[in-house]
Amino acid sequence: MKALLSSSSLFLLLLIFTTLLSPSLSVRCNPNDKKVLLKIKQALNNPYILSSWNPDNDCCKWYCVTCDSTTNRINSLTIFAGDLPGQIPAAVGDLPYLENLEFHKLTNLTGPIQPSIAKLKKLKFLRISWTNISGSVPDFLSQLSNLTFLDLAFNSLSGSIPSSLSKLQNLGALHLDRNKLTGPIPDSFGKFKGEVPELYLSHNQLSGKVPDSLGNMDFNVIDLSRNNLEGDASFLFGSKKTGYKVDLSRNKLEFNLSKVEFSTSLTSLDLNHNKLFGSIPEKMTSLSLQFLNVSYNRLCGQIPVGGKLQSFDYSTYFHNRCLCGAPLDSCK
Numbered sequence: 001m002k003a004l005l006s007s008s009s010l011f012l013l014l015l016i017f018t019t020l021l022s023p024s025l026s027v028r029c030n031p032n033d034k035k036v037l038l039k040i041k042q043a044l045n046n047p048y049i050l051s052s053w054n055p056d057n058d059c060c061k062w063y064c065v066t067c068d069s070t071t072n073r074i075n076s077l078t079i080f081a082g083d084l085p086g087q088i089p090a091a092v093g094d095l096p097y098l099e100n101l102e103f104h105k106l107t108n109l110t111g112p113i114q115p116s117i118a119k120l121k122k123l124k125f126l127r128i129s130w131t132n133i134s135g136s137v138p139d140f141l142s143q144l145s146n147l148t149f150l151d152l153a154f155n156s157l158s159g160s161i162p163s164s165l166s167k168l169q170n171l172g173a174l175h176l177d178r179n180k181l182t183g184p185i186p187d188s189f190g191k192f193k194g195e196v197p198e199l200y201l202s203h204n205q206l207s208g209k210v211p212d213s214l215g216n217m218d219f220n221v222i223d224l225s226r227n228n229l230e231g232d233a234s235f236l237f238g239s240k241k242t243g244y245k246v247d248l249s250r251n252k253l254e255f256n257l258s259k260v261e262f263s264t265s266l267t268s269l270d271l272n273h274n275k276l277f278g279s280i281p282e283k284m285t286s287l288s289l290q291f292l293n294v295s296y297n298r299l300c301g302q303i304p305v306g307g308k309l310q311s312f313d314y315s316t317y318f319h320n321r322c323l324c325g326a327p328l329d330s331c332k
Contacts, residue, residue, distance in 0.1 A: 028072040029059035036094045037065065037074065043089035049082030066100075073097035075122075080104045087111030088133070093119040099146075102127040113138050113152075120144065127151040129175070134158065137176060142167045151175040153200065161186055161201075169194030177202040177223065184208035185224070190216050202226050202247065210236070210253075223247040225270065234260050241265070249273055249293065257299060262287060272296050280323070285309055292316050299323050302331050 037059055041050045052063040059074070060067035066076040074095050085108040092101065093116025101120065103109055104127055112135035113128060123144050134156040141150065142164035150168070153175040160183035161176060168174075174197045181204040189199065190213020198221035206227040214222075215235030220243045222236060230252040237246070239261040245268040257271075258278035268291040279301030280294065289308045293316050300322040303309055314327045324331035 027058045028067055030067075030073050033074040033095060033097075034059045036091050037062070037077075039091040039094075040077075040089045043091060044084055044086055047082060047084050049079065049084065068097060071097060076100035078102040078104075079106065082106060084109050088114040088117075088128070090114055090116045093117055095120070096122070098123055100125040103131060104128075105130040107132060109133060111135075113141075113157075115140060117141075118143050122146060124170075125149045128155065130154040132156055136160075137162055137165075137181070139164050141165060144168070146170060148172050148195075152179070154178040156180060158182065160184075161206075163188040165189075166192050168192075168197075171195055171197040173198040173200070175200045177204070179204055181206060185211055185214070185229075187211040187213050190214040192217060196220075199223065219243050221245045224251065225249040227251055229253060231255075237262055239263055244268065246270070257281065257294070257297075258301075264288070267291070269293075277321075280304055280309070295319050297321075303328065 037053060038055060041053050050064065059065065060072065064077060064079050065074055067073065068075045075097050077092065077095065077098060078100065080102065084106045087110055088103060092114060098120050099122050101123060109131040111133060113133060118140040124146050126147060129151050136159035137152060137157055139162040147168050148170050149172060157179040158181065161181055163186035165174065166188035172195055177200040183206065185201065185206055190211055196217050196219055199219050200223045202223045202225040204227055206229060209231035210224065210229055210233045212235060218241050222243065225247045228251065232255045233248055233253050234255040237260050241263040242265045244265050247270040249270040250273040252275060254275040256278040257276045258281055260281060262284060264287060266287055267289060269289060270293045272293040273296040276297040276299060279299060280303055282304045285304050285307035287307060292312050295315060295317060296319045299320040303317060303323060303325040310326050312327065317323050317328050
């Protein structure tokens with residue numbers, strides 16, 4: 001009887017204890033992180049997209065955020081495609097475990113890139129794109145040594161590109177395209193250590209010559225299109241390179257195409273609207289090209305027969321000085 005009573009009492013005590021503790025056990029959210037998130041919401045004027053950010057609920061279950069499964073700290077803040085007027089709140093820098101930060105397709109987001117982002121030493125993924133943020137590309141981004149992806153495309157950023165970005169040794173992709181950036185491409189972009197990032201600088205107002213140092217890099221993707229770049233850029237190519245996409249279109253580049261050696265890995269090549277001269281190299285017939293455009297240049301001679309070169313239509317080759325042969329008119 002005593003054993004039965006003690007078992008019942010033990011069970012009752014355990015039930016009471018579990019009931020008292022269950023609310024705190026079910027809440028994963030770190031209190032400091034919750035305070036910071038509520039500051040961010042307030043700074044953004046309590047937008048509808050953050051309506052789930054109720055202080056009475058576990059912040060690990062809020063929309064636009066995730067918590068680390070081990071530490072329960074906020075490791076991701078992703079605000080996407082909402083009506084979000086105002087600037088990036090300074091409080092984003094007070095989420096020390098953040099690895100992923102994204103403000104994307106927020107056309108009413110204005111102001112500069114928030115300096116407090118420099119405090120996020122664990123950050124791996126940073127995307128601020130398709131917004132109306134302005135100002136410069138900040139030098140402090142080079143302090144985020146764990147970054148593997150940096151996307152600042154489709155904004156209104158101006159000024160020059162900081163050379164310090166080449167210090168980001170883990171960077172796999174760098175998107176600075178579709179802004180209002182001016183000045184030259186930094187020479188340091190030919191000196192990336194560790195990872196060589198895919199490099200997207202198109203649709204800006206960059207000028208001057210492409211730095212020779214970029215020839216030392218083996219970019220999987222390099223897109224310098226729609227700028228005001230001039231001079232020789234043939235050193236970006238090479239038979240030993242392993243990249244698959246090069247886009248230099250709509251610049252003022254001038255070099256002899258017939259002397260360029262292409263790697264067999266190349267699948268997309270866009271050189272249209274430049275001042276290229278010479279002829280199309282015979283070796284281009286050995287490339288497995290899926291896209292090619294050499295129109296609006298100063299090329300001459302017969303288009304080599306073979307490979308993929310005749311699979312493209314006349315618009316790939318037209319508006320050159322004296323190119324001929326299929327798919328253009330036959331050579332006289």
